[in-house]
Amino acid sequence: MSHYRSNLRDIAFNLFEVFGRDEVLGRGPFAQMDGPTAREVLAEVERLATGPFADGFVEGDRVGAQLVGEGEVVLDAGTRRALDAYFGGEWHRLNLPEHLGGFGASPSLQWACSELLLGANPAAVLYSGGPFFATILDGLVTAEQRERMVAPMVERRWGATMVLTEPDAGSDVGAGRTSAVLADDGTWHLTGTKRFITSGDFDWPENIVHLVLARPQGAGPGTKGLSLFIVPKFWVHEDGSLGERNGAVVTGIEDKMGLKASSTCTLTLGEQVAARGLLVGEVHDGIRQMFKVIEYARMLVGTKAIATLSTGYLNALDYAKQRVQGAELARAADKTAPRVAIIRHPDVRRMLMTQKAHVEGLRALTLYTATVQDDIVVGEADGRDMTDAQRRNDLLLPLVKGYGSEKSYELLALSLQVFGGSGYCRDYPLEQYLRDAKIDTLYEGTTGIQALDLFFRKIARDSGAALAALLGEILAFAKGDAGNGALAQERALLATGLEDVQGMLGTLVGFLGHDSGRGVELVGLQTTSLLESLAELVVGWLLLRQAEVALAALFRLGNSGAPAPPGAAAGDRDAAFYEGKVAAARFFVRTVLPELTARRAVLERTDLAVMELADAAL
Numbered sequence: 086m087s088h089y090r091s092n093l094r095d096i097a098f099n100l101f102e103v104f105g106r107d108e109v110l111g112r113g114p115f116a117q118m119d120g121p122t123a124r125e126v127l128a129e130v131e132r133l134a135t136g137p138f139a140d141g142f143v144e145g146d147r148v149g150a151q152l153v154g155e156g157e158v159v160l161d162a163g164t165r166r167a168l169d170a171y172f173g174g175e176w177h178r179l180n181l182p183e184h185l186g187g188f189g190a191s192p193s194l195q196w197a198c199s200e201l202l203l204g205a206n207p208a209a210v211l212y213s214g215g216p217f218f219a220t221i222l223d224g225l226v227t228a229e230q231r232e233r234m235v236a237p238m239v240e241r242r243w244g245a246t247m248v249l250t251e252p253d254a255g256s257d258v259g260a261g262r263t264s265a266v267l268a269d270d271g272t273w274h275l276t277g278t279k280r281f282i283t284s285g286d287f288d289w290p291e292n293i294v295h296l297v298l299a300r301p302q303g304a305g306p307g308t309k310g311l312s313l314f315i316v317p318k319f320w321v322h323e324d325g326s327l328g329e330r331n332g333a334v335v336t337g338i339e340d341k342m343g344l345k346a347s348s349t350c351t352l353t354l355g356e357q358v359a360a361r362g363l364l365v366g367e368v369h370d371g372i373r374q375m376f377k378v379i380e381y382a383r384m385l386v387g388t389k390a391i392a393t394l395s396t397g398y399l400n401a402l403d404y405a406k407q408r409v410q411g412a413e414l415a416r417a418a419d420k421t422a423p424r425v426a427i428i429r430h431p432d433v434r435r436m437l438m439t440q441k442a443h444v445e446g447l448r449a450l451t452l453y454t455a456t457v458q459d460d461i462v463v464g465e466a467d468g469r470d471m472t473d474a475q476r477r478n479d480l481l482l483p484l485v486k487g488y489g490s491e492k493s494y495e496l497l498a499l500s501l502q503v504f505g506g507s508g509y510c511r512d513y514p515l516e517q518y519l520r521d522a523k524i525d526t527l528y529e530g531t532t533g534i535q536a537l538d539l540f541f542r543k544i545a546r547d548s549g550a551a552l553a554a555l556l557g558e559i560l561a562f563a564k565g566d567a568g569n570g571a572l573a574q575e576r577a578l579l580a581t582g583l584e585d586v587q588g589m590l591g592t593l594v595g596f597l598g599h600d601s602g603r604g605v606e607l608v609g610l611q612t613t614s615l616l617e618s619l620a621e622l623v624v625g626w627l628l629l630r631q632a633e634v635a636l637a638a639l640f641r642l643g644n645s646g647a648p649a650p651p652g653a654a655a656g657d658r659d660a661a662f663y664e665g666k667v668a669a670a671r672f673f674v675r676t677v678l679p680e681l682t683a684r685r686a687v688l689e690r691t692d693l694a695v696m697e698l699a700d701a702a703l
């Protein structure tokens with residue numbers, strides 16, 4: 086049986102019942118893809134995920150990507166089969182705009198499908214990104230470069246990489262030393278060593294396009310001095326035909342904790358053969374251009390994280406229903422009491438509900454962010470100014486990536502815990518899930534970097550305007566009364582959580598003018614706490630919005646919401662689903678949001694003691 090447990094019901098609930106995608110699909114830029122077609126696509130992608138993608142998951146881990154010969158990386162057979170199935174079914178077109186041969190899918194549908202594939206086999210998804218990278222280049226390059234690079238990347242299914250990191254330039258991307266010199270023929274010759282490059286080489290596509298940040302000779306320091314270059318593995322002539330092997334060569338791959346099927350490469354540029362590149366567009370604007378890729382990658386990583394938690398939770402749920410151990414707590418002293426499935430034990434139920442509430446909340450956060458991206462595409466197609474929606478998307482991305490990855494990793498440990506000792510063994514996928522998911526808190530900016538980005542770039546830089554708009558919506562919801570008062574207590578808790586977050590923000594802004602002149606350090610001690618708290622507030626809000634929809638659905642079903650018995654009719658199963666939605670929202674708001682009050686109190690008492698302590702005393 087496939088390791089992968091999908092949750093298409095909850096994905097569809099988000100897309101169609103909560104976020105009303107039927108109103109958006111089938112028109113404007115998504116004219117080709119209406120709601121019913123989108124549902125069929127989801128069902129097909131689920132088959133791809135639970136079939137060929139999931140089938141290669143364990144093999145990819147046990148065999149791993151292997152470096153052989155002159156910088157060639159060989160994939161395991163399972164990952165190859167997943168890529169064959171993906172491209173054979175033309176599924177890469179799902180992530181392409183229509184003018185590049187895409188199906189006209191909205192971002193929300195794309196991310197919903199990505200969740201399914203990422204949960205089943207994240208490494209295969211990472212290898213499959215070339216055509217999507219082409220869509221980013223499409224908006225940045227010259228007409229000549231478009232013809233030469235973008236079209237073949239899509240049609241010939243080339244691989245692609247994002248190449249920023251160097252041994253001495255990790256979080257500090259601006260410390261990069263890779264240099265670029267303009268040659269007589271108008272190409273650039275790059276020299277340097279890049280580290281940790283995902284999919285830096287693999288033996289599936291005929292070519293790989295590296296998007297490399299490098300510093301043109303004479304350019305200034307820091308990120309502003311970086312330009313973006315297209316550096317193909319095999320040179321691409323102006324007519325799109327392939328030329329000689331270029332001097333971007335993989336000289337090592339990492340032996341990692343997890344995600345072993347995904348090659349993580351040292352990419353050496355210009356060591357023996359010149360590494361020729363094309364400047365992207367005609368401007369030296371590398372970091373801004375690369376941010377288009379980074380934003381996509383951050384959303385991808387957040388989606389990967391929650392996809393893994395979702396399958397982790399559903400595996401744990403299955404196990405808890407089957408594993409019989411001990412008697413019910415109320416009859417624990419009675420030696421004759423029947424043994425029960427562990428799902429009957431309060432502590433196991435606590436673990437399961439904690440996972441369920443978080444993963445459904447995180448899915449809501451991710452798909453809500455995707456609907457903001459839908460709005461941007463629709464608005465831009467109409468020629469409207471979408472700056473506000475763009476800022477909201479920017480504000481949400483650190484939450485999706487930072488909070489999504491931290492919580493998923495933390496709670497996957499709880500999924501494993503449900504299995505007892507069996508979870509620690511390779512008979513079950515949990516130990517691999519945990520190892521594969523840890524990377525999500527690290528790449529595309531660590532959580533610490535996400536938190537700094539949230540406060541200084543996404544909140545402070547626009548004087549809190551994007552945040553204020555979001556908090557305004559949360560306040561309006563908290564003060565609302567839809568649902569016949571069934572959620573009154575939860576709305577009150579949401580309002581308290583909102584006050585706590587506003588209080589934290591006020592304190593952090595106040596720190597900036599601190600008498601010590603070191604207020605920014607006080608802020609830096611608490612930005613991760615802010616990220617976590619804001620994310621939990623937004624998740625609480627989204628879960629309550631879901632609960633409102635679920636309560637209305639239960640009312641329509643005329644059902645009290647009693648759990649569905651085995652073999653129940655579809656309507657009863659739906660009742661159980663909606664009842665679960667209401668319960669998850671209540672659980673999250675009642676058990677997680679009160680923690681914000683304690684966190685606010687801690688934040689208000691921040692002082693410089695940790696900073697003043699000698700390093701030797703740490």
Ligand SMILES: Cc1cc2nc3c(=O)[nH]c(=O)nc-3n(C[C@H](O)[C@H](O)[C@H](O)COP(=O)(O)OP(=O)(O)OC[C@H]3O[C@@H](n4cnc5c(N)ncnc54)[C@H](O)[C@@H]3O)c2cc1C
Pocket residue numbers: 246247248249250254255256257280281282283284341349524527528529530531532533534537
């Ligand atoms: C498997 C894998 C795949 C990767 N794929 C790619 C890829 O495809 N392309 C690519 O370019 N890179 C890639 N990376 C690199 C990845 O993005 C970096 O590892 C990451 O950004 C962190 O950089 P670092 O490892 O150098 O850690 P460091 O920057 O050294 O950070 C170490 C610690 O210090 C903290 N820290 C650092 N600076 C600050 C600061 N200013 N304030 C507060 N805290 C700070 C960090 O949060 C972290 O906890 C990959 C890495 C891995 C492991």
